[in-house]
Amino acid sequence: MTFNPTKRFKRAAAIALLSLPVLALADAYPSKPVKVIIPFPPGGPTDVLGRIVAQGLAAKLGQPFVVENKPGASGMIGATQVAKSPADGYTLLVNASLHVINPSLYPKMQHDPIKDFAPVSQIADVPMVLVVNKANPARNLKDVIAQAKANSLSFASSGNGTAPHLAGEAFNVAAGLKLMHVPYKGSAPALSDVMGGHVAMMFDPLASSTPFIQSGMLRPIAVTTAKRVPTLPDVPTMAEAGVPGYEISTWYGVWAPANTPKDIVAKLSGEIAKLVREPETAKRIAELGSIPVGSSPAEFEAYNRSEQVKFDKIVKQSGAKLD
Secondary structure (H helix, E strand, C coil): CCCCHHHHHHHHHHHHHHHHHHHHHHHHCCCCCEEEEECCCCCCHHHHHHHHHHHHHHHHHCCCEEEEECCCHHHHHHHHHHHCCCCCCCEEEEEECHHHHHHHHCCCCCCCCCCCEEEEEEEEEEEEEEEEECCCCCCCHHHHHHHHHHCCCEEEECCCCCHHHHHHHHHHHHHCCCCEEEECCCHHHHHHHHHCCCCCEEEEEHHHHHHHHHHCCEEEEEECCCCCCCCCCCCCEHHHHCCCCCCCEEEEEEEEECCCCHHHHHHHHHHHHHHHHCHHHHHHHHHCCCEECCCCHHHHHHHHHHHHHHHHHHHHHHCCCCC
């Protein structure tokens, strides 16, 4: 066999030329406006955090990141739209942890939250807090559990299948209780009924409950995270208060359609990580009762999978199932 250096050089040159568009893809991205789908109404925490990220990316990358609210079906309408969009980086999804919870609750979905998406980055983690009415004599978790075992009590949530709903169901399982779930259309009406004494308690994200805790309308009993939160340093975790191993939070992230070029996903992930750690942005996120995260695509994918397993177990143990 005759060695032909010219032929080998031509082949190497051809391979290099073919790879140029791929290598240049991330550098050229974005070259036009990017659509950011938020599958909830304007004004909620997903929308607020999504707009913070969209505005930040627009400033950093020099193209508009245009937010479109597509609410409905626990975030599934907007998510399905993104799943079916071209995998070119010009359609993104900002969603809550419901994204990976929904398959455990809904037997029929038009998308798979793992297979149909490329995880980009987690934006923030949001601790929840168990709160009771200021008139409730309970001062700690043991008091709450004693009340629940002695009486038929209920807990409110921001809606069926939400993280606050499943936090309550996990509490039922862990503490051997039978609290009745009362779903509402959002945190505001649920908290209103807790403050009014119509419902005994609620697991709620810090963002919406903190003002009422500060005003004395609600009493915080325990936070749902593994560690205490800086804004409520005197409030114990659920584990510290008597329910070992209890850890649940709601969280928010960014996804692209599956098969979006990895260099584009990596570029977006890197920019989001830098953005959420900038002092001004971190302060805005903290004011929402959230903890800035910023994760790599691999980290966020692993977190998606582990959270789906955790919530699936909670759903099965509690029997919470939706049509």
